[in-house]
Amino acid sequence: MTHAFFKALLFLGAGSVIHAMDGQQDSRYMGGLKKFMPITHITFLLACLAIAGVPPFSGFFSKDEILAAAYASSPVLYYFGVLGALFTAFYMFRIYAMTFLGKFRGTQEQEHHLHESPKAMTIPLSILAVLAVVAGFIGIPALFAPNAHLLEQFLAPVFSDLPAHSEHLSHGTEWMLMGVTTVLVILSIIWAWKKFSNYELDATEEKGIGKVLASKWYVDEIYDAVIAKPLLKFSGFLKNIVDKKLIDGIVNGTGRFVQYSSRQIRLVQSGxxxxxxxxxxxxxxxxxxxxxxxxxxxxxxxxxxx
Amino acid sequence: MNAIILSAIFGIVMMLSSAFVKNTKAYKSIALVGLIIILLANICETYSHSWLNIPTYDMLAFDRFGLYFNTLAIACTILFSAFSQREIERVGRYVGEYFALIFFVLCGIFILSAFNNLLMLFIGIEIMSIPLYILTGARKENLKSNEASLKYFLMGSFSTGILLMGIALVYGGTGDFALTHHVEQINTSIAGAVNQRMSFLDVAGMILILTGMCFKVSAAPFHFWAPDIYDGSPSVFSSFMATIVKAGAFIAFIRLFALRENETTILQNALIGVDWKMLFSIIIVATLLFGNITAIFQQSVKRMLAYSSIAQAGFMLFALLSLNDTAKEGLLLYVVAYSVATIGLFGILAKMKDYTLAGYNGMAKSHPTLAFANAIFLLSLSGIPLSIGFFAKYYMLMAVIQTGGYMWVAIVGIIFAVISVFYYFRVIWSMYFKEGTVELKYPATKGFKILAVILALIIILLGTFPQIILNFLYF
Amino acid sequence: MIVLLILIPVVAGIISFFVKSGKAARTLALGASLLTFLAALVLVITAKGTVTLDKEWLPQIGSNFSLSMDGMAKMLCLLNAVALPLILSSTIRERYSNKGNFFGLLLLTQAGMMGVFLAADVLLFYFFWELALIPIYFLCSQYGGEKKIQAIFKFFIYTFLGSLFLLIGIIYLYLKTPDQSFALSSFYHLHLTATEQNIGFWLFFLAFAIKMPVFPLHTWQPDAYEQAPSAGTMILSAVMVKMGIYATIRYVLPIFPEAVHTFNHIIIIFAVVGLLYASLIAIRQDDLKRLIAYSSIAHIGLMCAAVFSLQEIGLEGVMIQMFNHGINVLGLWIVASAIEQQTGTRKLSEMGGLATKAPVLAILFMIMTLANVSLPLTNSFIGEFLMFNGLFRYNIWAGAFACVSIILVAIYSLWAMQKMFYGEVSEFTKNAVEAPKNTQYALVVITIVIIVLGVYPAPLLDLTKDTVQAVMHLK
CATH class of the missing domain: 1.20.5 (Single alpha-helices involved in coiled-coils or other helix-helix interfaces)
Structure with a gap:
């Protein structure tokens, strides 16, 4: 659930940047926005840290809990989880670095246009950023402070009858897992940071796996083809065919059938x-x-x- | 007995006064006074103060149910004549005679609410019907009115023939016109009935009588006369026919079947499994189907009301299917609910220039009072709570569900009730949600508006406290 | 005291019809609604346990005017009471032709819904159930959009069909009560066979399912919400839809426990399918009002599923979610109608760049949307969390599928926000300014409620604990 905070934060941050860039969405044409939009920059950074699961940001604890739970059920799941976490950390910081660090790569005109977003954007950004940072603490696992699971306490009347967590890993394992993921995440962040902070527009294209990884286009395309398009198509189908034609058709058809039969039965009354x-x-x-x-x-x- | 004799007397008084009193305005006053006297006399009789008594040798039997129905019928007639007196005057020149005929119709209804003999049933029906043939054709110069009258007469005679045939068959089967016997006779007949089966003649005769009665209450598939005749005759008399007369026919109907089921033939019914419920459920479904479905298509409000009266008859027939105490109470409630609302609707309709739905467009703006009253009447007919129409439907559904095994009729009934909402609400759409100007043929006076609102308030009052009516049956 | 909750809006509503001046009607309505709110607040705070009132109404058929106010009723009355002042204050500037009428109908609707939440007599409940429907029908049909008559009539006829089934169910059970009484307690103590339970269950639940609405009976809702005037939409989705959930918890669960155990699987399947289905459709909606309508269907589907999961924790979630969803969806509608007023369009694709033109509105909309997504620390998070929890305990797959909706909700909410607030300023938004102060105040109040209840939901949980316990441990 902490996920929601930083996801919203990222969305808004991205919106803020795009707003500043006058509609430009391609991060290859950004860069160096740090000095133009400080608030957006900081909040975006926090969100990235949180989503990457760097301690002590909120994403860390929830990610850690999930991974621990995954490990408890099957190590294979855990490895996939870690892999996913690494990818996340990598591409988030790639975006961050390309957008906010380095030199501005956009047009002259856009550079003039650059400005911090209006308060309407920055205030929610700041609020969410604070939440993203601290939200993790209310869910601190027993490892750090026994009986300090604030969220559970806070909802005590609600969860009074909740059974205790069925599977508990030993603290040692949990520490170990936590350490491994954190180190790996930080490594991948550093990699991304280094690689993209001085990104140049005409930099030579990456080769092989680096190309796939570095090019957000592929991610977008895959995402588009696998999830977004079918989803949109499917919901369009539901909206236009199932809901309008089928269900509503039956409902309205009943009414029309009654009217039709009225017209027919009326003929019996011949006079x-x-x-x-x-x-x-x-x-x-x-x-x-x-x-x-x-x-x-x-x-x-x-x-x-x- | 009070009511029968007095209504006959006042009928004659009205006829004479139409010959001797020249002032046409006086008729309605005389008629109103007469109606009120009959009402009072009937209420007295309910409390066992019968002054006018003629030995009827058990051909008529006055019980509380019948007398109480009379009270309601007279009350509705008073409301009717108060509400539509001006329209009655406008129908033609012979105003006094119209009132005289109305009194004769009432006389027939009073006989029907008390008959204890198939012959009295026949006589009552004829006394009730013949004046109606005349009233239908009251607008002499109007071709439609004449046509309706002739049609009504032809088909009415046909149904009377069927009715008589049925009575003859029943007489042939049982050797008796009487519906109930004295206690001793019942006992002997029960003793003798163990081996006796209800004869074919008796059953066939009852089916024929049933057909004749179905015609009178405009139950499908014997309803074909109703729309044409209600449409053709002057609106005031359509209103009278569709409400009070129909209620009278219903009271005769339920009396006939309730008595025959409860008194003499119940054992025999049990023996051969004669069960009228099945036939009634067929008739109910047909009536609801024809009435409701056809009403949807109508563009003329008057014709729509004619079909609505058929549809409402379908609901009233629920009482005949179940024939229990709830059904009887419910029928009384239904009669009041349906009559008051229909009288109100017809009363306002008679003032309109354009009877089509489009003619009602924008009524809420130009005549808010009438539109409000109309809306209440329509809501009552559709059976929305807080109007008496709801309790009427409630009692009918309850009666059917009590019967057991006929839940499906109730479900069919509510489906048609939902359909009925459609055509009732179309009038409301026109009045409230559409733009237009309503032209009245005759101006609505202040008194008329007040009466319309009073009718609407009666509906709401009874809808909140229906025991005002029902309490009388329990005291 | 308890009767005041119904009496104040009824009296004020009736008076309002006769108030000619729009300003006076407005003051009256606002005053009355605030008074009701005050009364509800005092009752909820001071009253310990269940408040009851019992007056004789229809002794013949065993129905009393009895009201009772337990935790769930208290909470929903509070919601009802708090919703109307907010609705009035946020829509007060809209222009209607006949304000007296408008506010009168609004107040009567509120009174009807109060009655539904308070009634402890089944017939009385049915009365109010219908009475809440009639004024809202007139309100929406009179003041709605261009296709209002058809759309609102569809809503009306749908619910009317449901309520007639309910009526049959009520009568059916009433005839089974040993003491022939409509009291809720005697309904609770019925001993029904399995078949009787099944019949009764469907007769009751159909009415409630239409009202909620549960997939696939939902198609009236988007049309009605789209066409109704904003105040009508708000009261429909904020309060009236809760009547279905409320009635299911109050009537279906305790009266038909075995049937519930038989059918809860199939209902949960429908509810969860509906939840995903509505969320998916919301993704493709370009019309802001329809988007909110489908989102509301999704939320209600979740609530319905959680009710039938028959887990205490799920039921607790439903309780507080009923209140919170009411508040959130009210906020959403207020923002949506403010946006529509500013831009003159409801199409998301035409609203780009609103954030620059009206930043306050954008923030408020974002808060409402985040609450709709049930972000932690907003009020609906707790309820939704508990409901998912209940579902997971019922069946892990049901819970898992339901959880997919969280993602879908986030998708359509965020897309909608993106489309509306960022991007190019369109020709519709270029003249947009901030919403008027009264709307902003109403939204600020809602925001405060959202955050306070999000951080500290215990009061609501404590309030409804007694009902949850009673329902879970009745049999």
């Missing part, structure tokens, strides 16, 4: 007395027949209405 009397006599016959066969009819009706 001809002879016709009416014929109908009456026929119905009389039907009543007679129905009366002497009512047992079957009732059985049929009860079969319909279960």
């Amino acid at each position: 001809q007395v002879g016709g009416y009397i014929l109908m009456m006599v026929l119905s009389l016959v039907v009543l007679f027949v129905a009366f002497w066969n009512q047992a079957y009819i009732l059985k049929f009706i009860h079969w319909i209405f279960k």
Whole structure:
């Protein structure tokens, strides 16, 4: 749940930068924004640290808890988790470094346009940044301060009947895991920092795996193809076909069917007395027949209405 | 007995006064006075003060249910004539005679609420119907009115024929016109009935009588006359026919079947498994179907009301399906609920220039009082709580569910109730949500508006405290 | 005292119809709603345990005018009471043709909903259930958007169908009560067979499911929310939708425990599917109002699933979420209607760059959205967390699928924010200014509530503890 804080923070930070860049979204054309937008810079940095899971930011504890839990259930899951964490740390800092460090690579015009975002953006940014930093502490695991799981205490009336965590790793293992991930994360951060802080626009393209890793285009494309597009398509399908045509169609169709049958049944009322009397006599016959066969009819009706 | 005799007397008084009193304004006063006297006399009789008594040799039996129904019917007639007196005067020249005919119709209804003999049933029905044929054609120069009258007469005679045939068959089957017997006779007949089966003649006769009665209450598939005749006859008389007359026919209907089920033939019914519920459920479903579905398409509010009256008859038939105490109470409530609302709607309709839905456009702006009253009437007919219409429907549903095994009729009923909301609310849309100007053919006086609001308030009052009506049955 | 909660809005509402001047009607409505709020607050704070009131109403059929106010009722009355002043103060500048009418209908709606939350008699509950519907129907149909008549009528007829099924269910159970009484307690002590429970369960739950609405009965909601005037939308989604959840907890769970255990799986499946379905559709919505509508359907789906998970912890979550979702969605609607007023469009794609033009509005919208996403430290986090927890305990897969919705909610919320606030200033937004002060004040109040309850939700949990205990341990 701490995730929500820094995710929101990142989104807003990115929005703030794009705003400043007058709609430019490509971080290759940014750089050096540190001096133009200090607040955005700091908050963005905090968010990156948090999401990368650097202690003591909020992401650290939650990530650590998740990884510990994963380790408890299966080491394979844990390794994937660590790998994911490393990737996250790497690409976050790549973005950070490209955007805020180094020299400005945009056009002259954009450089003039650069400015700190209005308060509407910076205030929520700051609030979220504070939350992103401290939110971790309320979830500090028992490892650091026994019985200090503030969140649990704080929600004590709610969780009073919660069973204790079923699987607890020994503290030693937890320390070990924590240390390994932290070191790896920090290493990957440093790598990214070094690599991209002085990024130049015409720098030679990376080769091989570096190219894939470094190029956010691939990530975006994969993300686009695997998640975003199908998701959008699927929800579009639900919205336009299932909801509008199928469900609403049935609902409105019922109404239309009633109107249609109204138009048809109305025709029985022809205004001809002879016709009416014929109908009456026929119905009389039907009543007679129905009366002497009512047992079957009732059985049929009860079969319909279960 | 009070009511029957007095209504006949006042009918004659009205006829005479139409010959001797020249002032047309006086008729309605005389009629109102007459109605109030009948009402009082009937209430006295309910508390066992019957002054006018003629030995009827058990052909009529006055019980609390019938008498109480009379009170409600007279009260509704008073409301009707107070609310639409001006329209009655505008129908034609023979105003006194219209009132006389209304009294005769009432006389027939009073007989129907007390009959204890199939012959009295027949006589009551005829006394009730014949004046109606005349009232339908009251607008002599109007071709539609004439056509309606003739149609009504033709089909009415046909149904009377069926009814008579049924009575004859029942007589052939049982050797008796009477519905109930004295206690000793019942005992002997029960003793003898163990081996006796209800004869084919009896059953066939009852089905024919049922058909005839279904015609009178405009239950499908014998309802075809209703829309044409309600549409063709002058609006005031459509209103009278659709409400009080229909209620009278219903009271005869339930009396017939309740008595025959409870008194003489229940054992025989049990023996051969004669169960009218099945037939009634078929008729109910057909009535609800024809009434509701056809009403949706109507563009004329008057015709829509005609179909709505058929649809409401479908709900009233729930009482005949269940035939228990709840059903009887519920029928009384329903009669009041339906009559007051329909009288109000027709009363306002009669003032309108344009009977179509478009004619109601923007009524809330130009005539807010009438629109409000109309809205309450329509809400009551659709059975929204806080209006008496809700309790009426509630009692009917309760009666059916109590019966057991016929829950499906209740479910079909509510589905059609939902459909009915559609056409009732179309009028509300026109009045409240659409732009337009309403033109009245006749100006709505202050008195008329006050009466409309009073009718609406009656509906709300009874809808909040329905025991005002029901308490009388328990005292 | 308890009756004041209903009486104040009813009386003020009726008076309001006769107030000609718009200003006076506004003052009256605001005063009355504040008075109701005060009364509710005093009651909630001072009253210990359950407050009851019992007056004779319809002794013949065993129905009393009895109100009772336990924890859940207290909380929802408070929500209802707090919602109206906020709605009024934020929409007070909108122009309506007949303000007296508008405020009168709004107040009557509030009264009806109060009655629903307070009623301890099933017939009375049904009464209020319908009575809340009628004024809101008129309100929305009269003052809504261009397709208002059809859209609102769809809503009306949908709910009316449901409530008639409910009526049948009520009568069905009533006939089974030993003492022929509508009192809630005698309904609680019914001994029903399995079949009876199943029938009753569906008859009751259908009505509530339509009101909530649960997938696939939800299609009335986006249309109605889109077409209704903003005040109508607010009261519909903030309070009225909670009636469905409330009634399920109050009636369905205790009366049909075995049927609930039989059918809860299928209902949870529908609820969770609906949750994901609505969230997915929200992703593609370009219309701000429809987006919020689908988001609301998703939240309600989660609540419904949590109710039927039959876990104490889930139920606790539902309790506080009912209140919190009411507050949040109210805030969202207020912001949305302010934005619509400023820009003249509801399309997200046309709203770019609003943050530069109206930063305060942007911040407020962001807060509401974050609360809608149930970010920690906003009020809905706790409720949602508890509900997920309950679902996980019921079934890990149900919980897992439900949790996917968290991501979806975040996606559509953040996309919506991006589209609206960042990017190019469009021609619609170029003239936008900050929302008027009254709207801002209302939003600030809501923000305070969001944060206070997010940080310290214990009062709500304590308040509703008794109901949760009662429901979980009744049988």
